[in-house]
Amino acid sequence: MTAASAVSSATTASPATRSASDPGYDAAVAAFNTAHRPCPALVVEARSPDDVVAAVRRARGEGLPIAVQATGHGLASDLAGSLLVSLRDLDAVRIDPERRVAVVGGGATWAQVIAAATPHGLAPICGSSSGVGVAGFLLGGGHGPLSREYGVGSDHLLRARLVSGAGELVDTDDDPDLLAALRGGKSGFGIVVELEVALHPITRLYGGGVFLPGEAAPTVLPAWRDWVTTLPEHASSSVALLRLPADPALPPPLQGRFVVHLRFTTTASADDGEALFAPMRDLGRGERSDGGDSVEPIADLVTEMPFAAIDAVHADPTEPMPTWDGSALLGELPDTAIDALLAVAGPGVETPLIMAELRAFGGAITRAPELDSVAGRQAPFGLYALAPMVPPLAGVTPVVVQGVTDAVAPWTVGALPNFLGAAHGGVLPALWDDATATRLAATRRTYGW
Template sequence: MTAAPATSTASLAIRSHDPGYDAAVATFNTAHRPRPDLVLEARSPDDVVAGVRRARAEGLAVTVQATGHGIASDLAGSLLISTRHLDDVRVDAGRRVAVVGGGATWAQVIAAATPHGLAPICGSSSGVGVAGFLLGGGHGPLSREFGVGSDHLRRAVVVTGAGELVDTDDDPDLLAALRGGKAGFGIVVELEVDLHPVTRLYGGGIFLPGEAAPAVLPAWRDWVAALPEHASSSVALLRLPPDPSLPPPLQGRFVVHLRFTTTGSTEEGEALIAPMRALGRGERSDGGYDVEPIADMVGEMPFAAIDAVHADPTDPMPVWDSSALLTDLPDTALEALLAVAGPGVETPLIMAELRAFGGAITRRPDLDSVAGRDAPFGLYALGPMVPELVGVVPIVVQGVVDALKPWSAGVLPNFLGAAHGGVVGRAWDDETLVRLLATRTRLDPDGVFGRVGTRIGE
């Protein structure tokens, strides 16, 4: 790795009264307004080293952000190191790898890989940072076929709590921790990730009336159980705002959003999605619901258009979210979900989502710390943290998670919202947690990365 010359931390540091402070600490989830004591916008790995050493000298905790998707604290008493400028991406097409700066997003990797006919194992939104996604495991539309994102993390360069650069080629325990162990091991300044010969998908979304959810959810559960590993799906109960940027039929409406992708051929994709399309035309032997689709956007697409499948928001917004892994989805579980998020329920929820896992996700590589590989489903819920709802939304979101607690099997580190450390620690089994804490203690013996925000094992 070639590092740019370090800049004095005195010239890079930004305090709360300085111009540029608000932009430097801005988060994607605007419900959180971080106010760190000091911000350092790193332009090189050496800047990160200097920042950590300065924080140690001044008795400050160290926090890090790139895109601002993972911040869930005010960061008081810390030096925030922004890695957003460490966003170089280089593709080695012969080796099918991308060498990625610690602040790069998946959109940048996709843009660099696409001309070579390659694609990364990214999530449903390409605006997310590569490092944060991979450190939490990283589930995405290709994961059932290829495994979670962190399975394809080959190498990383990390600045430790002692202010030293460490290459995982020299520290396999660190690589194992970074593959799903999430936080507390250092600041990633460079990663090397596998790319795959994927150029197109058959996929997209089907929007159905929300009133049909009692018919759609059990049909979806039964349907995904038979999908091949090259196919992936999720389903979400969405309460959409009256946003003029949305297609008119969706504005201000409660809908079921069925998401689907496959790397198989168009013919395979059409055959796989046919049962759900048949449901959408009301072709049920028992009469069922009239679930004529509002919009069917499933079709042939370039991989670079992957964001269109989930159609996640691209602009910052204030939300409160939480999640759970699920061991099963019997009818009673679906009924419990519908009772708190289904049709006829007055709720400020934006979304209650179910994702189907399985396939290659369950296959564990030698160096690994990914939580919950065996869970067949995941639950995710979020609501808007606008001023008039701040006292209600966290309770409502937790109510969705609690409704499915009898089938809960832990949590995913990337979907924890503002969870406290004790919840985070429950993501891993005892053996993995002990190993993660040992690695973290070795690399950060003074706990400079563990004084602010979420900590594992507490």
């Protein structure tokens, strides 16, 4: 493979292998979700595919379970007793502008890909936060702000190179079933050390977020539901109920407030984007359905922006924090479902929830490529709930998050692997149809451990 050397030759230094008593262990195992403190028996800081091969073979020889981590966004347990392969340093990125392809190390983040692709006028189909790892996002399908127009992230995975459970380097060019499994099958197929990802000639967006008073949620959510069904595929939106901390880093009007965060993106012109978003902006000039005052925005940040500023749309947290999360795919979103959500996460509810978010799907997400394992493509909406897992709340937080997903159970049609949350403990439930599940199981038997 002509591109492989770009990743594997990033450094020739030997990998650091650390146990809990070694300096640097805590930094090596640190994860973005700090609800768990990883405590593997050993951590190997891989710097090349060969380092990963050696780590897997050592784990097999010593009978240690194998774990893998790049950013640690999806950490679901403490990894006790395992050999953890850290891919954080296997993060080289090379852009082939003629082919419109990024060659990406298994530990790279979307921020690194965006930074490398932007000078070429190119962009990836990434998620709402560029701090997430490329590999984990793509293996779980990968829904993002441009997915209604371009499909999920894994639709743009062209090739991958991985280390199998037997400690062998494997390339998807040699097995289309393996590529199909990596496009949404999530985990259990080995350790991905390199990916080739298609890029697109996208340089700017019209988008951002509007913050509205949380008390307006009973008006905003039904209006948003009706509005998103009218949007063309080049436009996407989500809406979140946010309970913001009294953090001085936040703008003063948002500190310590319960707000509705309405997000919007389109690749159309600023004029067309403004026209599409106008019905939701006009909501602030109308009357509340409960007879109250008009819904005046706290802040309106929807505007023309470079693609490289895409993180500003959702404004997801960028610093590690302890969280517990859960999700559901929804087959429909009637008024009764909105009422059920508001009853557990809306105005007047005393809850430790940080966020209860609805995302509108559809469009190109529903059209699967020939090689594909993405679950839940046909679901029009997704729900995601997030709460802090800090000591005073640790006993109640999982119950609260479960309460949000339970509230929408009558309309639930599955879940997305990347949004399953901590409650699944790293074990994937039955998300796929029988034929896909059978195929994925066979691929795991061939390449996994």
